Amino acid sequence: MNAPTSAQTIFLDQLMGELGPVSVLAAADADLVRHGHVPDPTQAVDRTPLAVAYPRSTADVSTILRLCHQHHIAVTPQGGLTGMVGGAIPGAGGLILSLERMREIEEVDVAAATMTVQAGVPLQAVQERAEACDLFFPLDLGARGSCMIGGNIATNAGGNRVLRYGMMRELVLGLEVVLADGTIVTSLNKMLKNNAGYDWKHLFIGSEGTLGITTRAVLRLYPKPRTTNVALCGLATFDDVLAFLKEARSMLGGDLSAFEVMWKEFYEVAVQIADGPPPLEAGYPFYVLIEALGSDEQDDGARFERLLERFITSKVVKDAVVAQSAREVEGLWAIRDSSGELDRVFGEAVNFDVSIPTGNIAAFADDCRSRLREALGGGEALVFGHIADSNLHLSCKGPDGIARSGLIDATVYAAVRDWGGSISAEHGIGVGKRDYLPYSRTPSEIDLMWKIKHSLDPTGILNPGKVLPAQRSSDS
Numbered sequence: 001m002n003a004p005t006s007a008q009t010i011f012l013d014q015l016m017g018e019l020g021p022v023s024v025l026a027a028a029d030a031d032l033v034r035h036g037h038v039p040d041p042t043q044a045v046d047r048t049p050l051a052v053a054y055p056r057s058t059a060d061v062s063t064i065l066r067l068c069h070q071h072h073i074a075v076t077p078q079g080g081l082t083g084m085v086g087g088a089i090p091g092a093g094g095l096i097l098s099l100e101r102m103r104e105i106e107e108v109d110v111a112a113a114t115m116t117v118q119a120g121v122p123l124q125a126v127q128e129r130a131e132a133c134d135l136f137f138p139l140d141l142g143a144r145g146s147c148m149i150g151g152n153i154a155t156n157a158g159g160n161r162v163l164r165y166g167m168m169r170e171l172v173l174g175l176e177v178v179l180a181d182g183t184i185v186t187s188l189n190k191m192l193k194n195n196a197g198y199d200w201k202h203l204f205i206g207s208e209g210t211l212g213i214t215t216r217a218v219l220r221l222y223p224k225p226r227t228t229n230v231a232l233c234g235l236a237t238f239d240d241v242l243a244f245l246k247e248a249r250s251m252l253g254g255d256l257s258a259f260e261v262m263w264k265e266f267y268e269v270a271v272q273i274a275d276g277p278p279p280l281e282a283g284y285p286f287y288v289l290i291e292a293l294g295s296d297e298q299d300d301g302a303r304f305e306r307l308l309e310r311f312i313t314s315k316v317v318k319d320a321v322v323a324q325s326a327r328e329v330e331g332l333w334a335i336r337d338s339s340g341e342l343d344r345v346f347g348e349a350v351n352f353d354v355s356i357p358t359g360n361i362a363a364f365a366d367d368c369r370s371r372l373r374e375a376l377g378g379g380e381a382l383v384f385g386h387i388a389d390s391n392l393h394l395s396c397k398g399p400d401g402i403a404r405s406g407l408i409d410a411t412v413y414a415a416v417r418d419w420g421g422s423i424s425a426e427h428g429i430g431v432g433k434r435d436y437l438p439y440s441r442t443p444s445e446i447d448l449m450w451k452i453k454h455s456l457d458p459t460g461i462l463n464p465g466k467v468l469p470a471q472r473s474s475d476s
């Protein structure tokens with residue numbers, strides 16, 4: 001690790017002077033590996049970040065950004081470091097701004113059905129506090145114990161219940177951000193209707209730390225569901241899957257909360273990972289995990305079973321198992337959630353999160369697999385996803401493992417482009433997908449992104465190199 005330059009030393013001294021030494025750790029004293037730095041002595045260029053700052057308040061974040069702005073020090077905000085596209089990986093000589101000490105749940109307003117939180121509160125803590133107030137915060141994803149609300153906002157996280165409640169964007173009513181120069185902008189709005197001028201919060205949601213730093217948010221809560229009905233079904237064709245989805249939407253209405261589809265190869269791996277015997281036999285081309293969350297304890301179960309009976313009778317659903325207890329609900333979800341551990345059985349693979357218009361998903365998956373086989377001379381892909389949200393995940397490996405991951409990326413993203421899809425459904429762009437952004441965005445859209453970036457972060461200190469290149473080619 002190179003010693004800090006004299007300009008960096010002046011910056012660090014000022015930062016420690018204003019925040020106090022317990023809130024700033026120089027690189028030599030910090031556990032940089034915990035903060036996502038991967039030391040690589042083989043690299044000729046030193047990639048070590050300068051320091052880590054741990055603000056406790058919005059005022060601290062403002063101080064940090066004001067000094068970074070003055071001294072041209074790059075800043076990478078970090079939540080729980082569970083992001084999938086390298087958005088929180090620190091840059092060489094830059095400052096890591098960890099939100100982990102801003103963990104206060106400030107208020108639950110039952111009448112407004114809102115919760116006001118600091119950015120470092122873990123998602124699971126929000127879910128649990130809502131539950132304790134007989135309310136419900138619907139965002140849910142596998143990293144719930146580690147990821148933080150600020151990170152969920154910065155990535156516009158999706159997860160399992162988007163079909164019913166929307167993505168994080170739909171769950172944020174108010175936001176407080178600190179701009180690149182340290183200016184604090186606060187709108188802790190609790191109202192569902194507020195058309196007083198531009199709704200600027202949407203610029204920051206999903207911006208992956210490149211436009212400002214979220215410090216506090218007002219989250220939208222929902223009534224706690226009183227009933228949960230879950231079933232796993234085997235189907236023969238994707239047309240049957242689409243017919244089932246259409247009718248499920250119609251019969252269950254707003255109660256339909258998840259419609260997860262697993263291709264058979266995924267299911268065969270997943271049942272080896274989840275505990276216990278497989279709930280349905282292997283061999284169906286498609287498996288659908290369907291969930292309804294409702295409020296009518298008398299009727300919801302019967303309505304759910306009527307839907308299944310209708311499709312079993314018409315032989316669209318070949319077989320189904322309905323969860324009879326909370327434990328069985330968990331057991332069925334464990335099959336779908338095993339996606340986080342596929343490598344245990346499938347081996348190392350390259351993972352994708354893409355969107356394709358729902359009706360074309362199966363044809364896309366077939367095309368993508370055949371392109372991969374052609375490009376790699378073999379290989380396999382596991383396919384699954386939140387089909388009703390147009391969101392597909394693929395786990396792909398070549399005949400010789402992941403050695404040619406660049407080729408796998410290029411092949412899958414070219415297929416996404418050709419099918420008119422999005423290279424990122426819910427994980428964002430970070431650095432991992434940056435080079436492929438033009439596959440899903442037009443030149444004028446990317447031009448607009450640069451205009452927004454330049455106007456909010458004129459010196460380019462906020463998470464440089466994420467979403468967009470560190471410098472625009474026409475600027476260099």
Ligand SMILES: Cc1cc2nc3c(=O)[nH]c(=O)nc-3n(C[C@H](O)[C@H](O)[C@H](O)COP(=O)(O)OP(=O)(O)OC[C@H]3O[C@@H](n4cnc5c(N)ncnc54)[C@H](O)[C@@H]3O)c2cc1C
Pocket residue numbers: 076077078079080081082083084086087088099119140141142143146147148149150151152153154155156157158159160208209210212213214215340426427430463466
């Ligand atoms: C097991 C697992 C399952 C997952 N499942 C899903 C899923 O179903 N759906 C889904 O959408 N995602 C999923 N993810 C990825 C998801 O993006 C993250 O889990 C989560 O939203 C990121 O939160 P974090 O606090 O870990 O953010 P980090 O990883 O720390 O950061 C993510 C990005 O946000 C920025 N950032 C963080 N905090 C702030 C802030 N306060 N202000 C400004 N920028 C900030 C960072 O710079 C970075 O660009 C999953 C991840 C894992 C590991």
